[in-house]
Amino acid sequence: VQLVESGGGLVQAGGSLRLSCAASGFNFDDYAIGWFRQAPGKEREGVAFIISSDGNTLYMDSVKGRFTISSDNAENTKVNLEMNNLEPEDTGVYYCAAVIRSRMGYSITYYFDQYLYDNWGQGTQVTVSS
Secondary structure (H helix, E strand, C coil): CEEEEECCEEEECCCCEEEEEEEECCCHHHEEEEEEEECCCCCCEEEEEECCCCCCEEECHHHCCCEEEEEECCCCEEEEEEECCCCHHHCEEEEEEEEEHHHCCCCHHHHHCHHHCCEECCCEEEEEEC
């Protein structure tokens, strides 16, 4: 499994950024894939996930209505995170992560647990200035 993020950068509050994760080496239909972020001095937290082959998604409460996760399976699987109306609190290193779905339980909270994911990208920095 290989995950490679791109698209981070510096933006003013209220602006937008689009992150991409190029995913390869696994059957996308068998995996949950999504984004975590980590701010300095804080725990890594789950942001948004695609949790089924039908494209069902999950979002952390603070990004609902502002962030959109989507996938493009046309050639190589790409998972995008469209981030709008960014806030300084969105600053952090954003990581793409994937886990085989059979590892997850029936509760959606499992998808937000970083310790259940065993495939990670290198991370991309997002900085939102006030």
